[in-house]
Amino acid sequence: MISLRWNITGSLAVVLLQLGYTAYTARAVDAHAYGAYAVTLTVVPFFGYFANAGLSACVLRCAHLTLPFVRAARRLGMISGVVCFLLVEAVAPVFGSFFHMPELTLMTRLLACVFLVQPSANVTVTAMRRAGAAPMAVLTETLGQTVGVATGAALLVCGWNPFGLALAQPVAAAVALAAGTAWLARRPPPPGPRVRARDLLAPSGFMTSHSLGQFVTNNIPLWASGRLLGAGAAASYSRAYLFTGMLLTFLYQGINWAVTPLLAERRAEGLAGRDVQRTLCAASAVAFVGFGITAGIGPAVLRLLLGPGWESAVALVPVLSAAAAMTLLCYCGGLIDQVRSAPRALLGTLSATVVATAAGVAAAAAARSLLLVAVAAAAGQLVGHSVQLVAWRRAGLMQAGAALRMHGVHLAVGAALGGAAALGSADRSPAVALGHGLFAMVPVALGCVLLRRRIPAFTVAVATGLLGSRGSRTSPLPSSAAMDPSDRC
Numbered sequence: 001m002i003s004l005r006w007n008i009t010g011s012l013a014v015v016l017l018q019l020g021y022t023a024y025t026a027r028a029v030d031a032h033a034y035g036a037y038a039v040t041l042t043v044v045p046f047f048g049y050f051a052n053a054g055l056s057a058c059v060l061r062c063a064h065l066t067l068p069f070v071r072a073a074r075r076l077g078m079i080s081g082v083v084c085f086l087l088v089e090a091v092a093p094v095f096g097s098f099f100h101m102p103e104l105t106l107m108t109r110l111l112a113c114v115f116l117v118q119p120s121a122n123v124t125v126t127a128m129r130r131a132g133a134a135p136m137a138v139l140t141e142t143l144g145q146t147v148g149v150a151t152g153a154a155l156l157v158c159g160w161n162p163f164g165l166a167l168a169q170p171v172a173a174a175v176a177l178a179a180g181t182a183w184l185a186r187r188p189p190p191p192g193p194r195v196r197a198r199d200l201l202a203p204s205g206f207m208t209s210h211s212l213g214q215f216v217t218n219n220i221p222l223w224a225s226g227r228l229l230g231a232g233a234a235a236s237y238s239r240a241y242l243f244t245g246m247l248l249t250f251l252y253q254g255i256n257w258a259v260t261p262l263l264a265e266r267r268a269e270g271l272a273g274r275d276v277q278r279t280l281c282a283a284s285a286v287a288f289v290g291f292g293i294t295a296g297i298g299p300a301v302l303r304l305l306l307g308p309g310w311e312s313a314v315a316l317v318p319v320l321s322a323a324a325a326m327t328l329l330c331y332c333g334g335l336i337d338q339v340r341s342a343p344r345a346l347l348g349t350l351s352a353t354v355v356a357t358a359a360g361v362a363a364a365a366a367a368r369s370l371l372l373v374a375v376a377a378a379a380g381q382l383v384g385h386s387v388q389l390v391a392w393r394r395a396g397l398m399q400a401g402a403a404l405r406m407h408g409v410h411l412a413v414g415a416a417l418g419g420a421a422a423l424g425s426a427d428r429s430p431a432v433a434l435g436h437g438l439f440a441m442v443p444v445a446l447g448c449v450l451l452r453r454r455i456p457a458f459t460v461a462v463a464t465g466l467l468g469s470r471g472s473r474t475s476p477l478p479s480s481a482a483m484d485p486s487d488r489c
Helices: 002-028 031-052 055-061 067-096 102-114 118-130 134-157 163-186 197-229 231-269 273-306 311-339 342-367 370-394 401-425 430-450 457-463 470-474
Strands: none
Touching: 002 134, 002 231, 002 273, 031 067, 031 102, 031 118, 031 163, 031 197, 031 231, 055 118, 067 102, 067 118, 067 197, 067 401, 102 118, 102 163, 118 134, 118 163, 134 163, 197 231, 197 311, 197 342, 197 370, 231 311, 231 342, 231 370, 231 457, 273 311, 273 401, 273 430, 273 457, 311 342, 311 370, 370 401, 401 430, 401 457, 457 470
């Protein structure tokens, strides 16, 4: 539980920091320039999946963390990062020409500097988490993000606009790598057998390919917006997507860091349907309730952050909140399939999501509608999660009907909270709308408290000991349910 709390607290701090940075850059950088930067943020990370090579996932899921293992992972990350840096520097002009954005070339070359430090930084911070030093890992990441954001803002103030934006991430990664390396030097992992860098390529290769497929799927809508509808449309989509995406990253990281080690341990005894059901229940509640609230209150928050002139971005928030909710479910479902070693299920989900998203974006592009592009993103993830439910039913892990009933209850709660917030904030100035929206959710929240025993997530939280309950103290849990994070994280 201590690890989970630190991870959530650190992720929340980074989200708040990024929101403040977003509010500043929305006023300091014009929409066209930010559109070019938004495209850069999708082009460069595409190569980042090759640079990171799935190494963080290997470190997080390794049975025993040793010093040779960490050194081999860092070495491989450094080599792959240099290769990707040189490749991006060479092809940067191609991207600028393709998207008809001349400033994209320099943006891409600057942001590519992140490859020189980010892979090693990711391995280092993940090793700290795997070693049980979650507080220090969180502080290291937060320190890096703070220094990176401050550097980017300082460069913009000094007049290097908009290119100062591109250096925030490289600086953040460099600071995290330096701090993490210093910590590992003082508290190195235990010694172990020699590990060669090429020994990590095979297990990390599949996860790299799968993550790359997810990345492409998620960015198809933005690429279509920039290529077919222009930089202004890309800027609007990216602002709304970044807003919902920060919350998505925050929630998914918390679930991943807490659930994956527990599921990995359960796999040794035989992953049971109850483990899958409880993991999906937690993801369902977080997705539908969290993003239901975001859909209702998010437009007022984004109006307050961005200021005037971003109405098209604000209009996308409810739809992209739905897309983020389905993405979170797909990602958490992917964690289950990864732990149970079901590559065919992972590929089936990814293929269905890619095809559905591409088809939806093609239809939206024909209609030249940015809103339909966002709808296509949500529809693609919905199809992907449906494929997951079918695969789990065939494997005997979970009945689709039980999952749909669970989703239905959580969706109703999220829709009620979001709807109340939307009604309370309608036709008001941003600051007033935010206050009224939050106040309007209070009666709904009280109703949910009174009916909490009818909400699946509450039942699971009590059963697993995350919430205190008289019954949970007197009734022993079966072995497949006794997953106390305080014993393992």
